[in-house]
């Protein structure tokens with residue numbers, strides 16, 4: 230299966246074309262940066278067309294489109310999902326949604342992987358995976374509440390993601406190691422979105438919406 | 452055939468227009484009541500709803516035009532101004548639809564869409580003309596010499612006319628969106644009872660409605676309990692003031708520019724008093740008046756696809772990195 234996958238759940242844009250033979254063409258931000266200004270609208274489609282060309286895939290060769298459905302930045306997720314749905318619609322390609330935190334955890338070689346991304350407003354998005362299987366479904370929490378919950382675990386996980394950089398001290402105090410700041414493990418890579426997609430059944434494009442985990446801020450616009 | 456997509460505010464819109472300006476379909480999924488309890492459009496709620504609706508609205512527009520995606524020659528999309536998160540849903544969708552087929556894409560200025568809405572249909576307006584656009588989001592007068600552009604002559608310095616109606620309606624205890632309710636109530640009242648100001652700021656053709664809203668607020672407060680009984684007269688008098696300002700600016704623009712054609716756009720074109728006063732004033736002065744169907748006045752994608760006919764399309768892949776712009 231040739232898969233075209235992308236993720237826009239963090240401030241970075243990750244895109245990958247993964248061929249059935251295992252060769253991958255990938256565009257990913259060098260490192261995670263919660264302070265980076267998101268440029269998903271400008272970055273996503275050029276990267277899609279570049280990786281597709283590098284992988285030598287014409288549209289009819291693409292067997293599946295995989296998209297990160299979050300949790301993450303609302304606007305970023307909508308850009309990614311609107312793009313995925315329109316491409317799938319226009320080319321009649323099956324669409325497979327992947328939880329972005331699962332893709333983040335998939336980069337880590339550890340029994341317990343704690344995926345954390347910056348949720349702003351003093352919170353992180355978190356999910357826990359054991360050998361790749363979801364143990365804690367994605368949720369939003371303050372670092373303090375997260376550490377509280379970590380105490381219920383029988384063993385310490387390893388933490389990755391720009392969210393783990395935000396609360397490194399708290400995590401390390403609680404005995405949870407965090408990969409070095411510059412590590413590329415903190416980036417949600419589309420390569421893992423593509424790989425995880427094979428385990429996800431194709432979903433009706435119109436049924437795919439972001440994993441928001443939060444109600445909208447309901448302040449009147451004007 | 453041009454496929455248009457518009458998601459700049461709270462309506463998810465798609466339309467198919469042919470190169471002669473015939474509207475083959477014009478679909479709008481309105482979010483009006485969704486925002487009712489907030490008294491205005493909530494950007495995040497609007498953006499979420501756009502994403503949920505956009506694919507279905509596009510499919511519906513194609514189906515009603517009796518066409519498939521393969522019949523689309525050009526994709527047109529609103530790139531601004533508007534709510535940035537809302538714009539990005541339509542823009543992302545449009546770019547991907549175009550890229551997947553290698554089609555050209557036209558990025559359309561939402562206001563240019565309103566200005567050229569009268570160029571759609573059987574009897575399109577011919578430039579040069581003056582256009583008055585009044586809606587909940589914008590109020591301005593423009594001069595149109597060429598189909599591809601317009602020159603703004605004056606714009607609101609604060610509230611839009613539709614916003615003035617909505618806020619006035621709220622002060623009178625009517626629901627949101629209040630424009631239509633205010634219009635209905637005003638029909639039962641006497642516009643001469645209360646004297647509201649007719650603000651005409653500066654030497655040019657700008658508008659200002661916030662002071663007018665404040666004077667309504669004071670009137671309601673001064674009247675106290677009597678305000679309830681005077682509601683219809685208040686609505687009629689207030690509406691008359693807003694309409695007089697719009698008509699005055701449109702007529703000044705025509706006179707100043709020495710033009711004899713006037714087009715109207717924006718949701719406020721639904722206001723019955725505005726329509727009547729403009730018709731009267733234009734008949735008196737020998738001015739040709741164009742008010743397109745309401746479906747083309749309120750936010751819609753047919754006007755976006757229509758405007759795209761006059762603009763240079765970006766060939767594939769020149770638009771892949773195109774971004775939305777919130778401000779004009």
Ligand SMILES: [Zn+2]
Nearest residue numbers: 561586588750
């Ligand atoms: Zn508008």
